[in-house]
Amino acid sequence: MNISNYLSANRSKLFKTFLCYVSFLCFGACYTLLGSSLFDLQIRMSVLFTQATRLVPSRSFGILIGSIVSGFIGIFLESEMVLFITNMMAGVMTGAAPLFKQYNVVNACLFLSGIAQGILEIYSNTFVLSIWNEKSTNYVQVLHGTFGLGSLLAPLMVKSFLLPQVADSTNTTESADTNNTTDSGNKTFVAYTPEDVKVQYPFLFFGLIMILTSCGFLYSYFKSGSIRKSKVTEISDDHPRWKKLLVIMIGAFICHASFAVNAMTGSLAPAFVVKSDLKMTKKDGANLVSTYWTVFTSYRLIFIIATNYIEKIFIIIFNCLLTLTGAVLMFLYAAHSQTFAWISFIMLAIGFSPTFAASLGFIQEYICITQNYASFIFLIGAIGDTAHPWIITGFMDKTPELFATYVSSLAAVQATIVLLLPFVCAKLFKAKTKETLNRTSSLRISQR
Template sequence: MTLWDERVWTLFRRQWRHTVTYWSVFFSFGLCIAFLGPTILDLRCQTHSTLQQITWVFFSQQFFLLLGSSLGGLFKRTLLSSLWALFTCTVIISLIFALIPLCYNVLMLSIALAITGMAMGVIDTVANLQLVKLYQKDSAIFLQVLHFFIGLGALVSPLVADPFLSEETCLLAANSTAVNSTFNLKHLRSSLTGPGAALTNVSQYPLYIQGIALTQVSYAFWIMALINLPVPIGVLGLMYHERLLPCSGTSPRLLEQRPAAETQRAHIFHCCNLAKLRGRPASFFILHIVGGAILFVTDGIIGSYSGFVYTYAVSPPLLMAHKTAGYLDSIFWAAITLSRLVFIYLSYRFSAPRLIILSLIGVVVVHGLLLIFYTSQVFLFIGTTVLGLCISSVFPSMLAFTEDVLEYKGCATTVLVTSASTGEMILQLLVGSIIQDQGSYVFMLCCTIASFIGFCLFILFLYVRHIHKNSYSHHTDCTKDTHMKELPSSLPGSRVE
């Protein structure tokens, strides 16, 4: 039994340079996702800001990631524009990593992270779009690998940062006494993750903002900048191979791209072109909406769970030790990464709808069991692992399935990626607000309700898909009948009875 058949392997060999390049840029995406949480306290000391101020940089990055995801669809028309967008964004990421140590106030840091978020959003949309465009009906397996690289980058960046994080203090007062030493920095660091951290009660930690910054986190960012540097170099190499650079000399491929770009310039907002959308059945639009809603919920669960599972674990009734609870987020992301590796094989053996329905059932069951065994610390670790294994494949499988249902004619990828980014930001803020008002014990209830809504939405998606297939078949038959009726009168010497 082989991992994939000869036809898929032949497709990969034909497009391996493009495919590996898109995979590598998602590694850059993963690096950016996970670096902010572990380094947030050291960045607070570097910028001499309060906890309330520094936690809003999460929102800055996430909001501009959403904008970047929406704008990424503008670069889909030609290979030239797509590769230039990926090259620019990966260079920006390396530059921002190198410049973050020079951001000495929270406004500068927020601007830097906003730019990074914009680059991440463009990468997210463009890489998914191009991979779906390359493989179409065979894209599911390659999308699983693509999203595996997010998890890989998310695992690497905290490992790089960890040796340079402050253990006891990162500010030294003028009298040479440590001003932060009364707090458990590891506990506080684990509590401040994601956009929703700004809504949690951080006023109980009145950390000083004056003193000499002792942090060495700058080295972590410089190392990550170097680790990311081969990615834009790889994109540039692909552009050179495709003869899309002026230095490549006279290039038929470059000349082919220019008219295409000029032709599409007036239609840069192709997704919103009313002429293209006129005549589409209602099911076409409902599929976009419901598909986006599913990823809004599932990616929102991933963001919320990784952001607040630590707070939930150290609060009543679990009251888990801070050091022990700190492993939960790492286990969750490790499970997601491992699962995406496994789903590379499963996506070849099984259809996308089957994988999605099993994954969503698993997510609902795990959250239900976590509610039942809410006092068990052991089951929280087991549930966190199983949840990561189940939920990881929903995004790539849903993306491939939706594009297949819509026959790769619409803007499903842009809609789905943007919806996922929106959900990751909004649900974290919503869950953070509820935890602030009601207490951390409602966290698991929120996740359970969200997972059940996601499952119901997918059942609705399958129903609308059935209606869409019937309406599309009827529309095709009517078109053929109309064409056959008009055909005799258009032929010389023909006679209509």
């Protein structure tokens, strides 16, 4: 089938898939949008940096709640209507958040936006899968590629709106380093006023895109009706239940650690490079995050091509060793050397890019990942999105170097477990199952 015939035959499907891609691009953008603009949002709200960092886990906690709610909302609404509501809600809350100056209002907006995005994340996957059925693998891969694209575009856009930094003239603990804030008693004095802040414009931009996307889903819903959910045929196997649960737990922790490192890098890496001894600028922090997501996204294409010529296990071993090397460099030097900070983050981006998806592939070679198993894996992953950024924000103001220690330690543990997973599976199950596995169960075979 040539391109014109393909477009003509799949016009409706491609339109709906495109809407999901745009939604996921904005979802990825929101991951790094907040972290890259955190210092200017602090000025906008006239609060201490410690309080401003609490916006990060608040949004992550909203995503966790949204992930849980997504399991029930489908009982009442069709997928297109759910995507209409969540895109509209996420767009309005994301665009409105930086327009306010009161911390509690901004926090509430980002929390509600997180809930909508948690639901949107699950339904974008399931909707693309239901549209293309057995042909959905490549479309789902592209879907997660758009997440990485949004994650790298947002910092590039934000840095054009960041306020210039004023050199810090004191070395006392009461000065707020490079964010131009000085704490005296219960008051916060800043070199800029809240009216000087301009980072609300990127928030409005991505919020508007999500609102327009929601209108597309609404049009599609009334135009053609929602695609019915395809029936899932569960495939049973004769492996002992405890063995399957053990491997699923391992996969869940890999998901947990992978999502946690990505969330902390996207949300808190800019604050780390500014607040630590690196003394980098806010724009450098935005560039660092953009570079991380550029490498993370681009390497996926290299990995897919390489698997046609090299055994996947050897590529994964290479990636894990690269992650371990990057983790060591980050642990030892990233908090004090700008060069090693860049090198370690890039090495982690390459190492992390394919490992979670490959781990699911290894598990699927031995057992069937049912819908329940998949839900458990990604719920544990969502907890990683939430818990670890919340933990590390408590240290970012006074001891930001702990960020490098925390991230590198988690990355090293993840890489070690990914290395061990194929051998654990081979030991537990002895021989690979030859059955056709239920592809519907693994909705996010491509890692974010």
